[in-house]
Amino acid sequence: MSDVISKDEEHEMSADSAVEKKGTHLERMAPVKDSRPYSPCRAACPVNTDVQAYVGFIAQGRYNEAFEVIRSVNPIASVCSMICHHPCEQSCRRCNVDEPLAVRPLKRFVLESTTEYRRNKRKLVEKTKGKSIGIVGSGPSGLTAANDLADLGYQVSIYERHPVLGGMLASAIPPYRLPRKTLQEDIDDVISKGIEVRTGCEIGRDITISDIISKHDAVLLALGLSQSRSLNIPGVDGPGVLLAIPFLEDVAFGRKPALGGRVLVIGGGNVAMDVARSARRLGVNNVEMICLESAEEMPAWKWEVDEAVEEGISIHHRWGPKAVSREGDKVKGLEVVKVTQVFDTNGRFSPAFDNNQTKFIEADTIIITIGQMANVSFLKDSPVQVDERGRVVWDPKTHMSSARGVFCSGEVVTGPGSAIAAAASGHRSAMAIHLYLQGENIEGRLPSYEKEKIPQLPSEVVERITKEPRMKIKHLPPETRCSSFTAFEFNYDEEEALKEAGRCRGCGGGAVVDTKKCMACLTCQRVCPYGAPVVTSVSEIRPEYCQACGLCAPECPGEAISMVSYDVREFRDALPSVIGSVDPKRQDPVIVAFLCSHHVGVLGFSLPENIRKVAVHCTSRIDVNDLLKALECGADGVAVVRCSSATCKYKGIENRVKARVERTKQLVSMLGMEAGRVGILTADSNDVASYSSVCEEFANGIRQMGLRTR
């Protein structure tokens, strides 16, 4: 019997045992985590994606598990990994230290690292409910609802007027931001559950709404806002003036729209940015924009504006459109008027102009990008009521329209927002439909994504956190990227992703006390480098202070402390399988090396076969009992491999860890074993090779000491 484990097997093995264990630990912890305030990133996410949990998995090289965390709440995960406006980042607690965590790029890294894994998971879901649902519209909201309802065992049919699924994601967002093969991965996940797809089928044109209502047990209208608004100014009608959505649809479906040599885009939102930047990519060198707002007031995301400017697009701020000037049929330009105010004193949109200040901007093509509206004309004369302003009448508490069994979700009812917010609405509507079909009450039972969040980092904690700049994302240079619609942003490589993931402070994933076991001994309060625990009759660990370093857990004499997101006992339980059976005729000593995964991650630096590595979130979590366990399982030596204190993600860890190693030495000496079989090694975290060299040096020491016979 050989105990040789190849590198790949080894990786799988530890991952497998981790999955097994993870199930139970996270299951046990899920209600605890849910009952406590969320990390701000999670609270800010419209579907409450547990960012801390998946970033933690990335840092440990456990990408499949990271994928599971993301996918469990987000059926358009790949899409979001490219285009999400990432409110998680805006609210990241690291903002107070240096820069927010790069959550979206990390998500992309996970999604692109797990393509095979997710493809292999796709399978038909059995239809157990015997009821069918018709979903009109296949944007994020419709797709999400389809996903959830299929999972619940319903027969789902999607009706989509476009030739492809995806809503605005497929028909409007330009492919340089969202490559269609990325979108397709999400769609395939959903469709593979066994969903009937009817593309190129427009309700109102190809079939009537009544047909759909009579065909299905419930109907969901996830229509989005598919029409562009236009302007009511002189000269607007006629050739040379285009609307955003038809223009973007042309781009999306590869129909080259006819543009002149000078394009002027009206609007200051994100859609306007997409329009202008698409025009650049269609070969127009002279693209300008006008918007009512100043640079600070613009609704477009700052990064979108910066990238557009890099691409040579100029913006005229605080000008409003007055008239399109034409020579015959041909557009000559736009007369604009100075804006004096965009919002009133109450912050309401209320533009005012100074008619004495005007200017003329020359242009051959003008594209109007001032907002979208729903097209619900097909609902006329149907049981689904539409109000005088053209909005579908619905009850947000039940997602039901005025017609029983007809539900609504996404932007058609919520108004413009983000893809992930539309997905959240899709989750809610799916639950509403499920409850309805089960004859249950809906009100008060739909998922709410409004959660209490952990407060900002206290200043005394901020002072103790080392500044680490955010890993930069590489882009194609503007000159190259404007020549095509290919994606211009690069994915992180593994090293970058692991480094970036290591910046996360693990908010909400840290220590919790089992109050039944706590005897208020004060140890955790004394040990914690961040002042998180406060012990009164029992210990209470304050999540706003806790940095999830894990230093306290192994010190607690009552084993009362668990880490919400990291099972401190996980690697102890995995040791027997990591070590395997130890060959009595072995030549080389079997060494267990507990390595900090923070700076090296589980990067493939090579260690000889006889050195079994156990990646841990930080060596602060290693307990005397872990070291003993390794020896019990037959290791000839056991080492804790630390990064140097200067690069440790946490403060004040080193001496505690040293003390635990000393204690273990003492204990093994009592068994007549050489104390030198237990060691603490320091590697240089900027030099991956140093991890192997210190381990090998240690192994050589053990070789000289001799292999254990018992």
Added chain:
Amino acid sequence: MIIGSQKPIDEIWSMVKDFKKVLVFACNTCVAICHAGGEKEAETIATLLRMRAGQEGKSMEVNFASVVRHCEPEYFEPVMEELQKYDLILSTACGVGVNFLSDRTGKIPVYPGINTSFYGAVESPGNFVELCAGCGNCILHLTGGICPIARCSKTLMNGPCGGTNKGKCEISPDVDCAWYLIVERMKKLGNLEKLAEIQPPRNWSTSRDGGPRRVSLEHIRAYEEQEELKSETAGGKK
């Protein structure tokens, strides 16, 4: 609280070596606080015993468990059945716990995993000091809050003795002279003259010398006994 300290592993091994199924059973109160016998230490002892069994080529199953306290019967109730599965329980509770559990485990022996040291305080993390001897007749009001019975090597009531040496006790330069401390404290409290009073010989019957002790609270017992009686007759046992 009660301070204990772990027995050397050799000593524990000599107690347990002939048993096949051993439970290291922790108490998560006093002895946990002093890092001698809480759940974490029980796990360490269990691991060391398994390793030792391996070294000696013995097959032995060693597990660990814990309850909140070993000195009240209710805490044992949920684990009583589990305990029956073992040949030996190595308790890491103080001696009180070992006694108390032994009375309840029938044929299963309960052995001590730690030495019960004294009543003490946590002077600083990892530093435990004896401050009271449980003599049953407290006189701390006479000695400035410093117990001569626990802290004077000779338990003098009218100290110091001639062995006091620059604040230290003659038994060791590491041991404070309790009577030196008492004098300094009384000076600080402005009560020095009280020490001129000679304390008569003590009646030690309230202490160990009076035999095993018991405190029985009439007001609680009167009620409890009635209840016990009721439940016995209701159960039709007698």
